[in-house]
Amino acid sequence: MNIWAIANQKGGVGKTTTTITLGGFMAAAGEQTLLIDLDPHCSLSTYLGIDTDKDERSAYTLFKQVADGDEPQTHSQIANTRFDNLHVLPASTAMATLDRQLGSRAGMGTVIARSLEGLDMEYQNVLIDCPPMLGILMVNALAASERLIIPVQTEFLALKGLDRMLRTLEMIQHACKRQLQHVIVPTMYDRRTRASIDTLKVLQERYTGTLWESVIPVDTQFREASQAGVPLSINMPRSHGALAYEALLNTLQKTTGEALNMAVAS
Ligand SMILES: Nc1ncnc2c1ncn2[C@@H]1O[C@H](COP(=O)(O)OP(=O)(O)O)[C@@H](O)[C@H]1O
Numbered sequence: 001m002n003i004w005a006i007a008n009q010k011g012g013v014g015k016t017t018t019t020i021t022l023g024g025f026m027a028a029a030g031e032q033t034l035l036i037d038l039d040p041h042c043s044l045s046t047y048l049g050i051d052t053d054k055d056e057r058s059a060y061t062l063f064k065q066v067a068d069g070d071e072p073q074t075h076s077q078i079a080n081t082r083f084d085n086l087h088v089l090p091a092s093t094a095m096a097t098l099d100r101q102l103g104s105r106a107g108m109g110t111v112i113a114r115s116l117e118g119l120d121m122e123y124q125n126v127l128i129d130c131p132p133m134l135g136i137l138m139v140n141a142l143a144a145s146e147r148l149i150i151p152v153q154t155e156f157l158a159l160k161g162l163d164r165m166l167r168t169l170e171m172i173q174h175a176c177k178r179q180l181q182h183v184i185v186p187t188m189y190d191r192r193t194r195a196s197i198d199t200l201k202v203l204q205e206r207y208t209g210t211l212w213e214s215v216i217p218v219d220t221q222f223r224e225a226s227q228a229g230v231p232l233s234i235n236m237p238r239s240h241g242a243l244a245y246e247a248l249l250n251t252l253q254k255t256t257g258e259a260l261n262m263a264v265a266s
């Protein structure tokens, strides 16, 4: 089971789009894929047709179960989507209160890791869409994952967000005493704009070794796909945007462990 987190403390950089587009390709290839929505905004769940006001299934329940001293009952919280092989563990707006409610209790950092134990035979892939803030949910995502994908919008303000995310990663790695391999993915690249070109240059200078060698271009089809509630990789796999994500997935699947950093550096 591959468990990957998609995180950046800045909003609107393409986290949810990355999660759903990569997940769509995996599912279309016949791989059982679980998408976990850990953002209290519930964008991924809504994208996949879950009415988070009415549906009672959510990752929030798993946190409550563990806090009550029970084993997390993951299966009953997972919903099928209308796409073959694609499943979702939805978010709920109540997750915004988790830090205040349960943040200080012991064991709260590994709820998601524990919830995924025993699902090895069922899912080949688990992708975790993270909230844009540091807290118990982000800690859970990083503690459960073996790889971190950091989408970075190619515009200047995004560089600050990236530094913040990398500091968070350092801190959590230190606290969990484990290394988490990460890859930085430039998103919404528009080669007609100075901002995109210059930001990509800065990324290439500063982050050699962890920067993906290519970019995800701006493609208006992403917004339309999200309005239609369909992963772009499923309804328009040959669009520019989807093809770029397919290339990213190929790179990620070819490379594991240390090899990734070498592959993206070359
Ligand atoms: N490569 C892209 N080209 C054009 N629009 C994009 C692209 N990636 C994402 N978007 C759009 O930008 C908005 C923010 O993306 P989203 O994935 O929701 O970001 P995040 O999850 O980081 O907040 C959405 O409306 C999405 O459809």
Ligand SMILES: [Mg+2]
Residues within 6 Å of the ligand: 015, 016, 017, 039, 043, 044, 129
């Ligand atoms: Mg999002």
